[in-house]
Amino acid sequence: MNGTAVSVRGLTKRYGDVRAVDGIDLEIGTGEVFAILGPNGAGKSTTVEILEGYRERDAGEVSVLGTDPRHPTRLWRSRVGIVLQTANDTAELTVRETVRHFAAMYPSSRDPDEVIAKVGLTEKARTRLRQLSGGQRRRVDVALGVIGDPELLFLDEPTTGFDPEARRRFWELIRGLSDDGTTIVLTTHYLDEAEALADRVAVIAKGRIVAEGEPATLGGRASAKAAVSWLEDGGRRRIETRTPTATVLELTARFDGEVPELTVTRPSLEDVYLDLINASPDSEQRPS
């Protein structure tokens, strides 16, 4: 890590007797893409809103770009980008007018037309927001989140409603921002999105972090049993093993070459995620 963008110690937030965030510790490095995963009601939005300075916490220490978000300054706000849900107050403005309007609020913004191109809306630049589809509106939200050229970008469910091509294009945009050194904190329900984008992920369940690490190794994924499957005597055969290479070598010898329809798979991020989430005894928030 080249320094720390976000540091959280013992973060706690209750709503009445619900412990929405129950002692979370986080360290996000400058330039990292960090994904927060978790089921509905896990405490993701509450955590992120505290980091953004939009929600009070009950306890814990929080530093975001060296500032406690409890006391945000104008300068700090300009360094932090947030992709909010679409506001309706600019529905009568065009895409370009909206992006330019927001650009003017920042001390050093990105070029509006460049940002519009990056989110794939050049052809819609002259269209009024109210005439856009849901996915196109969401792309405007993303444009507004990055227009201020933030050092740290919060993305809450950024690609909900995107078609597959728009998602891929969005991923490219995020990778480009990351390559430029932007730190990105992403909450998502799409495991493939976390896998495609995140350097590290944290899985939150019932207000606590239940696992944290690189997507490829989360929850012992890389060393978990592999499933080896192939076709033999007209049927599909499948075994689970910790030594798939040895199994493949045996099969190769037995078939004297190509093994019919051979596949070797480890648990997907989704498999590991569901195991982690289901390890909790119930899926609802427990009262304190």
Ligand SMILES: Nc1ncnc2c1ncn2[C@@H]1O[C@H](COP(=O)(O)OP(=O)(O)OP(=O)(O)O)[C@@H](O)[C@H]1O
């Ligand atoms: N303003 C509020 N008042 C009371 N309870 C709240 C409030 N906001 C959130 N909660 C509760 O806190 C818990 C965590 O909610 P939060 O919105 O942080 O979850 P989340 O992980 O973002 O969920 P989702 O994936 O559904 O967006 C939930 O039990 C929710 O009902």
